[in-house]
Amino acid sequence: MAIQKVAKVGIKKQKGYLYFVDKRGDISCAKMARGNKKGGAPKKVAKVGVKKKAGFLYFIDKRGDISCARMVRGGTKRKATKRKATRRKATRRRAAKRK
Numbered sequence: 431m432a433i434q435k436v437a438k439v440g441i442k443k444q445k446g447y448l449y450f451v452d453k454r455g456d457i458s459c460a461k462m463a464r465g466n467k468k469g470g471a472p473k474k475v476a477k478v479g480v481k482k483k484a485g486f487l488y489f490i491d492k493r494g495d496i497s498c499a500r501m502v503r504g505g506t507k508r509k510a511t512k513r514k515a516t517r518r519k520a521t522r523r524r525a526a527k528r529k
Contacts (some may be wrong), residue, residue, distance in 0.1 A: 432499070432500070433491075433497050433498070433499045434497060434498055434499075435491070435495055435496075435497050436480055436488070436495075436496045436497060436498050437478050437480055437495060437496040438495045439457060439476050439478060439494055439495050439496060440493065440494045440495065441457055441475060441476060441490060441494035441495075442494060443490070443494060444459070446461060446462055446464075447459045447460065447461055447462060448460050448461075448462050448469075449475070449490045450472075450489070450490065451480065451482075451488040451489065451490070451496055452472070452474075454479065455478055455479045455480035455481060455482060455488075456474055456475075456476060456477050456478050456479065456480075457474070457475045457476040457478060457490060457496065458472045458473060458474050458475060459472065459473060459475050460472040460473070478496060480496055483498075485500060485501055486498045486499065486500055486501060487499050487500075487501050
């Protein structure tokens with residue numbers, strides 16, 4: 431999995447906030463939800479305008495720059511094992527009681 435640096439921004443991350451690359455390719459952050467408290471609304475931190483390619487994951491690395499990596503999708507599926515046909519036991523019919 432090769433990681434490529436897309437844009438050098440140098441954002442300083444603040445504790446308790448989630449930093450991400452939004453739909454427009456800019457860096458946004460939102461307050462993280464903790465316990466019963468809800469998270470905050472996202473706010474723009476830096477306008478970068480990165481063009482995103484399909485099949486890649488864009489993220490903010492340790493240095494505060496935008497990087498991307500190829501998305502890993504699920505591996506090969508296993509073949510379904512064939513079940514052996516089990517014979518049903520024949521149940522005896524009870525004779526009806528006569529009065």
